[in-house]
Amino acid sequence: MAKWPKPREGTWTEHYPELGTGPVTFADSTSPEFYALEREAVFKRSWLNVGRVEALPRNGSYFTKELAVASTSIVVVRGLDGEIRAFHNICRHRGNKLVWQDYPREETAGSCRQFVCKYHGWKYDLDGSCAFVQQESEFFDLDKKDYGLVAVHCDVWDGFIFVNLDREPRQTLDDFLGPMIRALEGYPFGEMTERFVVRAEVGSNWKLFIDAFAEFYHAPVLHARQTPAAFHLPALAAGFEAPYYQLDGPHGVVSTAGIHPWLLSDEMIKPMERVTRSGLFGQWDAPDIGDLPTGVNPGKCDPWGMDSFSIWPNFTLLLWGQNWYLTYHYWPTAYNRHTFESTLYFMPSKTPRERIAHEMAVCSMKEYALQDGNTLEATQTMLESGVLDRFPLNDQEILCRNLHRVAVERVEDYQRELSEAAR
Numbered sequence: 001m002a003k004w005p006k007p008r009e010g011t012w013t014e015h016y017p018e019l020g021t022g023p024v025t026f027a028d029s030t031s032p033e034f035y036a037l038e039r040e041a042v043f044k045r046s047w048l049n050v051g052r053v054e055a056l057p058r059n060g061s062y063f064t065k066e067l068a069v070a071s072t073s074i075v076v077v078r079g080l081d082g083e084i085r086a087f088h089n090i091c092r093h094r095g096n097k098l099v100w101q102d103y104p105r106e107e108t109a110g111s112c113r114q115f116v117c118k119y120h121g122w123k124y125d126l127d128g129s130c131a132f133v134q135q136e137s138e139f140f141d142l143d144k145k146d147y148g149l150v151a152v153h154c155d156v157w158d159g160f161i162f163v164n165l166d167r168e169p170r171q172t173l174d175d176f177l178g179p180m181i182r183a184l185e186g187y188p189f190g191e192m193t194e195r196f197v198v199r200a201e202v203g204s205n206w207k208l209f210i211d212a213f214a215e216f217y218h219a220p221v222l223h224a225r226q227t228p229a230a231f232h233l234p235a236l237a238a239g240f241e242a243p244y245y246q247l248d249g250p251h252g253v254v255s256t257a258g259i260h261p262w263l264l265s266d267e268m269i270k271p272m273e274r275v276t277r278s279g280l281f282g283q284w285d286a287p288d289i290g291d292l293p294t295g296v297n298p299g300k301c302d303p304w305g306m307d308s309f310s311i312w313p314n315f316t317l318l319l320w321g322q323n324w325y326l327t328y329h330y331w332p333t334a335y336n337r338h339t340f341e342s343t344l345y346f347m348p349s350k351t352p353r354e355r356i357a358h359e360m361a362v363c364s365m366k367e368y369a370l371q372d373g374n375t376l377e378a379t380q381t382m383l384e385s386g387v388l389d390r391f392p393l394n395d396q397e398i399l400c401r402n403l404h405r406v407a408v409e410r411v412e413d414y415q416r417e418l419s420e421a422a423r
Contacts, residue, residue, distance in 0.1 A: 011395040012245040019401050023390035028407050029205035030384045035335035038407065041414030042313050043069045047155075047162040047169070047176045049315040049329070050076060054159070054193055055109065056084060060126065063109035064089055064099050068339075069332040070165055074152050075099045079126040080113070086154035086163045087128050091117040092147040098124070115149075124149050157182075159190045180248035181311060183295025184319070191289070192324060192345040196362045198369065199341050204376040206314060206330040206338040207403055208383075212372040213328060214310055214399035216242050216256060244299025245398050250312035250406045252399040258303030258321050278357035280364040281305060282322035285357070287347045289323045297321075310399055312406060323347070324358075326365065336380050342369060 013021055028034050050065045055076075062077035073089035075098065091098045096119040101108045114131060115124045123132035128149035136142065153164040155173040162173050174182065202209060212218070244255040261269050262277070262284050270279070277284040296319055297304045309317045316328035329341040344362055349355035393401050 013393075013395050013398045013401065016247055016398070016402070019398065019405060023392045024401060024404060025389050026208075026383050026391065026404065027389065028404055028411075029207050029380070030335070030386075032335045034411065035205075035332070037411045037414060039069050039071075039332075041411045042407065043067070043332070044165045045170065045410075045414075046313050047164050047171075047173050048313075049160050049162050049311070049327075050074070050086075051161050052159050052189070053084065053156060053161060054190065055161075058111065060111045060113055061109075062099065062112065062115075062126075064107050066105065066107055067165075067331070072165070073097060074163060075115070076154065076161060076163070077126050081127070083127075084154060084156060084161060085126075085128065086152040086161075087149040088152060090150065091119065091122055092130065092149070093117065093120055093122050093133075096120075098149070158185050158187070177311070178248045178251060180246065180253065180295065180298070181251055181309060183298075184293050184309070184317075185295075186293040187296065187319065187325075188289050189325070189345070192347055194346045194348045194358060196344045196358070197341065198344075198362070198366050199339065200370075200373060201333075201337065202340050202373045202376060203337055204373075204380040205336055206332045207407060208376050208379055209330050209338065209340060209373065210310060210314070210316065210328075210403055211397075211400040212376060213308060213316060214252070214254060214403065215396045216254070217394065217396045242396060243301050245396075246298060247398070247402055250402070252310045252402055253298065253307055254399060255297060255299050255301050255307045256305040257301060258305040260303065272360065276356050276360040277353070278360035278364075280361070280368060282320050282324045282361045283346070283354065283357035284322070285354075286322040289347070310403070324361070336384065340369070340373065342366075 013019055028038070048067075051063065055061070055063050056078040059078055059080050059082055062075055064073055064075050066073050074086050075089045076084065076086045078084050089098050089100075090096070096117055097104050098115050098117055099108065100106070100118075112126075114126070116122070121132075121134040122130065125131045128151055130144040130147040130149075133139065133142065133144060133147075136144075153166070153169050155162050157173055157177060242254050242256050244253075246253050259281055261273060261279060261281070266274065273279040297307060304321045306318055306320045309319075311317060314330040314332075317325065318327070319325045324344070324346045326342060326344040331339040331341065333339060342365065344358075344365065346358045349358060
């Protein structure tokens with residue numbers, strides 16, 4: 001018998017009175033002026049996840065990350081001393097992009113002992129210090145010690161690499177993540193090294209796509225045709241209600257019930273799911289990963305399907321009951337466009353059947369995500385029409401309400417600081 005956590009007194013939303021329960025505006029998702037402020041107030045001041053330590057497997061490994069929202073590129077490197085550091089990807093001589101391959105706007109990765117500028121040959125050690133200047137005697141009073149790479153604040157939490165572009169971060173990474181996220185420490189992220197990456201350019205504001213994955217109220221409607229009629233018609237009639245929600249400052253989590261498709265009759269699942277023993281919830285044959293940290297399944301849902309942790313501002317971490325995980329990143333490129341990235345992580349396959357099960361999960365996730373992305377482009381076009389400026393949110397849309405509230409508050413705080421500095 002299913003066991004759900006008892007809701008706290010009142011609805012989920014009413015448990016956080018600062019959110020309110022009235023209609024909301026999505027003006028923060030349709031305004032070029034707000035986006036210009038958001039770039040400064042949010043993305044140049046927050047801790048941003050840019051990858052995992054497995055991308056830097058040995059000393060000298062590096063990768064670049066294009067951050068259009070902050071008008072910069074960074075290079076993240078594991079130094080010869082083993083330390084992970086980040087730098088703005090710019091040569092101190094004439095401002096050329098330092099690390100790139102054939103196309104300057106494309107991200108790249110590799111391994112080296114020094115970074116060498118393609119333009120005039122300046123060289124930098126992996127700790128950022130300037131090691132060599134071509135024809136150094138031609139310069140005037142130049143001291144290489146003064147011309148190291150521009151460092152970016154960088155820290156690692158449980159294998160996830162975060163950077164902060166602020167000159168002086170207002171919080172440490174641990175304080176920023178808070179107790180809800182830190183309670184996930186000890187999950188075997190580092191052991192799930194078989195990964196698949198999905199990337200798409202989406203014609204919507206970045207927050208609107210986060211909204212789509214922050215509630216499951218839409219699932220039986222938008223994704224109805226993804227399952228046979230014997231399954232989706234009863235689901236559509238009954239609707240869907242996630243059993244657990246929680247906020248922790250700007251972050252939030254929603255947990256879903258578990259579905260055991262291997263217990264369903266053939267007419268309720270797709271034939272390929274039966275053949276591959278896999279689907280949207282991942283491989284049916286879950287690997288043994290030992291005891292889970294206390295932060296997993298915080299609502300103690302039984303059966304438990306997954307936890308979707310929204311980590312401010314643009315990073316989502318999903319832990320699945322079938323013992324795998326995936327991440328979402330939403331990288332703004334304009335007020336009404338962003339790059340969506342999803343990476344799926346599994347324990348390494350030991351058999352062809354396991355590999356096929358993983359790939360089936362990837363295909364299922366991609367199909368669902370494409371349906372969401374297409375819908376969001378339609379949402380963006382009509383929000384921009386300005387026909388409506390207030391929208392009601394239900395109790396399941398608590399993470400959506402919080403996301404837009406925090407975005408507006410951060411921008412208002414930034415504007416207040418600018419005003420006080422101008423006095």
